[in-house]
Amino acid sequence: MINSIFVIFFSFFLATEILARPQLRWAADAESGAPFVFYNPDNLNEMMGFEYDIVQAVAKEMDYEPVFVQNSWEGLVPGLQRGQYDVIINGIEITEDRKQVILFSDPYFVTFEQIVVRKETDGIESLADMKGKKVGTLRSSLAERILRSEGDIEILGYDAETNAYSDLKLKRSDAVLLDAPIAQYYARPDADLKMIGAPIGQILYGIGIQKENQELQKKINRALKVIIQNGTLREIYDRWSLWNSPMASLFNDFAPSRVPPTQYDFFLRHNGKTRTWKEKALLYWSFIPIMAKGAVTTLNISLVSMALAVALGLILALMRLYGPRPVVWMATIYIEVVRGTPLLIQLFFIFYALPHIGIKLSPFVAAFLGLGLNYAAYEAENYRAGIQGIPRGQTEAAAALGLGKMATLRYVIVPQAMRIVLPPITNDFIALLKDSSLVSVITMVELTKIYGQLASTYYDFIGTGILVALFYLLLGLPFVRLLRYVENRFHAPYGEKGHSLR
C-alpha cells in the first residue's frame, strides 16, 4: 500500500519533471522526404529521417523537449530570424551568405554533389563532360550554382528530386547532378540509373540558430560533440546508410559500420512497393481525415481573407472613382503595386519583414492580411468595372431627386453594381482558395502542403494529387452554388436569368 502510493507519487513527480523540461522548437519541411525529415508511411503520426533522429539525440543530450514546427523550406531561415522557433535542421548548407543572418552549429553532415546518368550512358563522368548537355538538378541548390558557374550546360531546374530522375529516365535530360544522399535514396535503387564520377564540391550541413542566441549554439555544439564521441551520430548514419568517406574524414572515424542499415532498408521496401488497387484504396481512405484537416485550414483562411478583400475592395474602388485627387492616387498606387507584385513576396514581407519594425503577426493573421490585402486590389477593379457599368442616367436620376453623392452610391449605384460584380467575385474566390496554398511558406499547413507531405512520404504524386484536387473542387462548389443563388436573387428584378440591364 505504502509502496504503491510511493510509486504514484514518484511517477507524478517524474511527469512534472518531464513537463518542466525546456522546449527545443525545431523547424523543418516534412515535405522534403527521405532521408531528411518525413512522415512515417506506416504511421502518419510519427516522423522519421536522419535529421529527425539527430534532433532527438541532441535534445536528449541537452535535456530539452523537442517540439516540431512545420514550415516551407524557403521560409525556414526567415522564420528563424523572426523567432518562430529556436533552430532549423533540414539540409541547410553552411554558407557565408547564411552566416551573415543566422548562427550555425558545427557541421553534423558532410556531403558532395553526385552525378547520375542512365545505365547505358557513357562519357559523362565529370562537370567538364556535361558541356553542351542537358543536366537536371533542384532549383536554387548548390548543384545548380555549380552547374551555372561551369557555363555552357543546359540546366533543367526541378522542385522535386523524383521528377529530376524520372525525366532523366525519359531521356529529357542527359544527367542529373544532386546531393549525394538524394542520389543514394532516389537514383541508386533504380536499376535504370547509375551513380558515376568523383565527388564534386563539398557541402556541410549545420543546425541553424538565431543570430543572437550564442547560448543555445554553445549548448548544441556541446551536445553534438557528445553524440559524435559516444557513437550515437555514427549509428544514426549507419542506419540510414549515409556514412561515406567524406563523412569518415570529417568525424575522423574510419571504422567499418557497426549497425545494419535498417532505416535505408525500410525506405527501399516502401519505395519499391507496388500496391494493389485495394491497398491503394485503403491508403487513400486513410488520407481523407488528414486532408480534411488541411482543407479546414484552407477554407478558414480563404473565407476570412475573401471577406476582407470584398470589403476593402469596395472602399478602394470608391476611393479610386470618387475620391479627391490625392485619394485617387493612393488607391491607384495601392491597386497597381499590390496587383503587380507576387503574392508570395507579399506574404514573406508581412510575416518575416514586419517583425523588424516591431509588428509581429501570428501566421494566421499574416495569412489573412496577406491574402485579403492582395485580393482587395483585384476586387477593387471588379467593383470599378461594375460601377462604371451602371448607366450614367441612374446617377443623374438620383441627383435630380436631390440625393447626394454618398446616398446615390449607397442606395442606387452599389446595389446595382453588386449584380454585375458577383460572377467575377465568385471566380476570384475560387482562385483565392487555390492561392491560399502559398501560406505554407509562413508555417501554415494547408491542403497543398498536406499533399506535398503525403506524396513525398508514399512517393505517390499522381493518386494523392487527384485526391487533393477533388478536395479543392469540393471546397469550392458549395460557394459557387451559394453565390449563384445570391446572384439569382440580384437578378430577380430583371426578369429572366442573366437578362441584361437596359
Add this chain to the structure above:
Amino acid sequence: MSLEISIQGLRKSFNQNPILNGIDLTIPKGNLVCFIGRSGCGKSTLLRCLNGLEVLDSGKISIGGHVISREVGVPFNEENFQREAMSIRQDVGMVFQQFQLFPHLRILENICLAPVVLKKCSQDEAKKRANQYLEMVGMSEHIHKYPQQLSGGQQQRAAIARALCLNPKVILYDEPTSALDPELVDEVLLVMKTLDREHDLTQLVVTHEMRFAREASDTIVYLDKGLVAEEGPPDQLFGNAKDDRTKQFLRKFI
C-alpha cells in the same frame, strides 16, 4: 401672376461648341411650357441646366427663390455650384426620356427612396403619399412590381409619381414620350395634362409631340441655334408665327 422661373443670359457650350447662346426667359407659376425645336437646338441642354445636371458657362437661373448663377471670368467653384444645384433640386423634379427608374427596387421603393433618405418624411408617410401619387397616375396595382416588369408607359408614369413625391414646385420633362411605343404615348401625356389642371405645378416639357404642345401648353418656346426664336401661346405659334424659322418648322405639323 407670380413668376416661378427666370432665366437670364444663360450660355453653355460643349468643347467650344456653343449650344446655348444667351437664353432669356421668364415662366409664370403653374404654367405648362413646351420647348420645341430641331434636334441640336439646345432644348434638352437648357432643361438640364435648370436643375444643375449640366454646369452652365454663364448666366443666372432662379427658380422659386433658389439661384444658380455663374459670371464670366470668375473661376469655377465646384463646391459652390453643387450647393446651389442641391438647393434648386429641392423644388425641381425631373422626368427622363429613358425613365431611369432604379431597376433593383420595386415601384413603391423607387418612389419612397428619396423622401426617406433625405428625411423629408417618415417611412410610413412616404408610403402613404407614394400610394396617393401612384393612384393619381393610375399605377396602384403595380406598386410591388419591378420596373422591368412594366411597359414603358407604366414606367414613365411611375417616374412622374417619383418626381411628385418630393413635392416639387416645378417638374422638368426631357422628351418624356420619345422612348415609348406610339400607343403608350397618350397615357403619359394624359397624366401631365391632369397635373396641369389639378395641381399648382409648373411643368417644362421638351417634346416632339406637337399635338400635345398645341393642346396642353400655356406657352410654347421655339428654340433655334441656342436662342429663343419665338415664344407665345400655342394659337399664336401655330396660327401666326412671327419668325420665319418657326413657321417653317411648324408647317409640317399644321
